[in-house]
Amino acid sequence: MILKYTSYFLVKDKKKIKNIYINSFNKDERFSFLILEKCAKEKNVEFIVVYDNNDLIGFYYIVNYDNVSYLMYFAVDITKRNKGYGSMILSDLRKKHNNILLCIEFANKNVNDEKLLRRNFYLKNGFLSSNKFIIDNNVKYEILTTNKDYPITEEVLRKRYINMTRSKFIKLIIRKKFNVDNIVLGSDNDE
Numbered sequence: 001m002i003l004k005y006t007s008y009f010l011v012k013d014k015k016k017i018k019n020i021y022i023n024s025f026n027k028d029e030r031f032s033f034l035i036l037e038k039c040a041k042e043k044n045v046e047f048i049v050v051y052d053n054n055d056l057i058g059f060y061y062i063v064n065y066d067n068v069s070y071l072m073y074f075a076v077d078i079t080k081r082n083k084g085y086g087s088m089i090l091s092d093l094r095k096k097h098n099n100i101l102l103c104i105e106f107a108n109k110n111v112n113d114e115k116l117l118r119r120n121f122y123l124k125n126g127f128l129s130s131n132k133f134i135i136d137n138n139v140k141y142e143i144l145t146t147n148k149d150y151p152i153t154e155e156v157l158r159k160r161y162i163n164m165t166r167s168k169f170i171k172l173i174i175r176k177k178f179n180v181d182n183i184v185l186g187s188d189n190d191e
Contacts, residue, residue, distance in 0.1 A: 024075035103141035
């Protein structure tokens, strides 16, 4: 297994990447793919496609700002899951980025479902629960981090969207879809 990381703009598999994206994330959790493509042209955004030789594995989408890397989207093609690719990609990301934040759909720890499996996958691969939560577009998310000492604040979370683009028009679209201005951070103690 030798992974190759390539900019989205340099690959021919754009339709396949879009299909992986649509099939991996609920509609409430997704930007339009066009928005992702537009924002990926910014210097602080990484839209990276992962291959094993010439075999498409998946992609990740990161927004870098201040001293944090926000892992907005990470998906492995459904036919490539449970083969170690996801763990290998996350290991490489942790080597490249010192401080990664990630919001995952809240998993009830008493219900064994896909959300809990996803949460456990990230925890097994070096992420830590911050015990903090937000609600965004009517979806409750738990915030995971690779740096337990990094102070996760409402401002830090607000910047993950604000720093996606310099375009005022796209920022307006983002504000209409997702909660940018009124982020309220909760903790496990709020339950």
